[in-house]
Amino acid sequence: MEPVVELQHITHVYVSDREASLALDGLDLKVYPGEFVSLVGPSGCGKTTLLSIIAGLMKPTKGEVMVYGRKVGGPTAEVGYMLQQDYLFPWRTIFENASIGLELTGRMDEEHLAKTVSLFEEMGLEDTRDLYPQQLSGGMRQRVALVRTLSTEPGILLLDEPFSALDYQTKLQLEDLISETLREKNKTAILVTHDLSEAAAVSDRIIVLGRRPGRILRTFEVPKHIRNERPLLAREQRGFHELFHEIWREMEGAGNKE
Structure with missing residues (x-):
């Protein structure tokens, strides 16, 4: 191997x-x-x-x-990189933060956005999409950071x-x-x-x-x-x-x- x-x-x-x-x-x-x-x-x-x-x-x-x-x-x-700090932008919604990797790599298409939505559901974040980082606990913020990391596959x-x-x-x-x-x-x-x-x-x-x-x-x-x-x-x-x-x-x- x-x-x-x-x-x-x-x-x-x-x-x-x-x-x-x-x-x-x-x-x-x-x-x-x-x-x-x-x-x-x-x-x-x-x-x-x-x-x-x-x-x-x-x-x-x-x-x-x-x-x-x-x-x-x-x-x-x-290669995805997840840090100790979540580095979520306070002026962006949770979903906008999670999809920033797709923006940077030019993959804001229907397929990749649908996969990000699916990740939200897997991480128990489906009710947080329109919230802002300051409205979430530290653990929930780290879940968002994981979705952001995984969204670019x-x-x-x-x-x-x-x-x-x-x-x-x-x-x-x-x-x-x-x-x-x-x-x-x-x-x-x-x-x-x-x-x-x-x-x-x-x-x-x-x-x-x-x-x-x-x-x-x-x-x-x-x-x-x-x-x-x-x-x-x-x-x-x-x-x-x-x-x-x-x-x-x-x-x-x-x-x-x-």
Whole structure:
């Protein structure tokens, strides 16, 4: 099986007037169709930098990113990016916010608008179309952000801590919703998170990055009986807590390594 995302020796250096800082160092990774992969590691280890490079928003200092076998030279509609903040425009209605990707890609046609309406129904947003962002809760706003991301039909979703600003109950509900939605639509996803329980509950694989410069220290394969469950139920499966603590120990070691 060919990977849909392939990172080849990715190295990235941030340069300022005073210094150069190595953020990522010789990172190799392959992500396969339909996989859900999580990136975890100490703060500042380059996780978000890596997502930006995959999205084509940033060019690595060295190395190449391949998406569907083609070298990434900039942003592409094949890759959707969902952030921690929803970035909804307060002067646009919810539906206008959700369809902005269609506007930008010139796809405001009947077919794509109908698919966006269908996504609204799937996300429980059908009664919010004519409301404005300030009228919705944080969890509902993140659902709108997900519809906006999915409306352009990307095959790959990059998720940069999309649940971290939400209360715990809403976070668990959205984990379930997004995980099931991506599975049903056969999307490939890469998640950045600081929440190891979340990573273990939603992922097929978990990649632990070391302290800056970011390198892959270890890859955890989530057991099939855990990953086949909804995230909420996955936390109750045998072996889940052992997996969580093993990742935790690896993370502690990653944080202590200079």
